[in-house]
Amino acid sequence: MKTFKITLLAIITLIQFSQVKAQNTNSAINKIISDYLDVKNTLFSGDGNATQAKAKVLYTVIAGFPVKAMSQDQKTIWAKYADKLQFDSRHISETNAIGHQREHFASLSNNMFTVVKALKVNSTTIYQQYCPMKKAYWLSETQDIKNPYYGAEMADCGKITETLKPVTK
Secondary structure: OOHHHHHHOOOHHOOOOOOOHHHHHHHHHHHHHHHHHHHHHHHHHOOOHHHHHHHHHHOOOOOOOOHHHHOHHHHHHHHHHHHHHHHHHHHHHHHOOHHHHHHHHHHHHHHHHHHHHHHOOOOEEEEEEEEEEOOOOEEEEEOOOOOOOHHHHHHHOEEEEEEEEOOOO
């Protein structure tokens, strides 16, 4: 009976630890998504200085991602894209030239979408949107098209190409 209680306690502890690890990964990814959306929204507004500041925050969060809390499958995905996400967010953070920021944003958006879709831990609906003029994608928290590549010049140019529903675990 004593062995059974110890085994049961060990199993419960392991389950709780796994849930804490998942919550850490979930909250960290959702923080990255939120910071990415801040960059997207400042690009839409056409404010290179604000975009630069938001990209610095995004870069810092990506660089400090708690990899140890991830499952092995998640680590494999993250390892494949972390450097790419850091590269583009760093480049966006190093300039206030909106055109250059938008160039790197296209690559950042493609990699973000791949990571978010593969990790399946987003807590809100994410819309992948596409600009046919730029031939580039971005992620959005709303169905409304607010094109970060052209801003007010062509605010509603684009369409939703895919929807990632929130993941509940």
